[in-house]
Amino acid sequence: MSSLTNCPECNHEILSRLGTVCPECGHTIGYFNGDRKRKVYGKFFALTVFAPFISLITILFASQNKYTMIVGTLIYLFLAVKSCPLLFKEIFFTSFEKVFFWLIWIIANSIMFSLIFNITQKGFE
Ligand SMILES: [Zn+2]
Structure with missing residues (x-):
């Protein structure tokens, strides 16, 4: 199940699910993003x-x-x-x-x- 994480770009709270686009800055969660x-x-x-x-x-x-x-x-x-x-x-x-x-x-x-x-x-x- 998806959990919440903080956007690596703007720290806005978003779903950690792959492909989630941050509503604040448009950053997309991918496989190799820092976390x-x-x-x-x-x-x-x-x-x-x-x-x-x-x-x-x-x-x-x-x-x-x-x-x-x-x-x-x-x-x-x-x-x-x-x-x-x-x-x-x-x-x-x-x-x-x-x-x-x-x-x-x-x-x-x-x-x-x-x-x-x-x-x-x-x-x-
Ligand atoms: Zn963001």
Whole structure:
């Protein structure tokens, strides 16, 4: 649900919902406007994009042997938890956004999980 916030331009009280236009100065609330929630949103967005990418590279390098694979899997699990939408549920504006990020997270992690499973099943020298 939307809460009230102060306009970063003129301090007039407005809805914190994305796209709200301040009636005093015309400032539009966007994703990356100064306030804390927007910063968290930016961080979460970056995590959603980079966590699966970093995990993939890590796992590909780690697949050399059993020991690097254990480390790689731990890094992957850490990133998966860090980028989980559950930790960021207060920043979503709409339920569409929530579903969208959950889908990305679930798909990315399913791919990672099957990749790790395949590498592990193949066994190491
Ligand atoms: Zn304003």
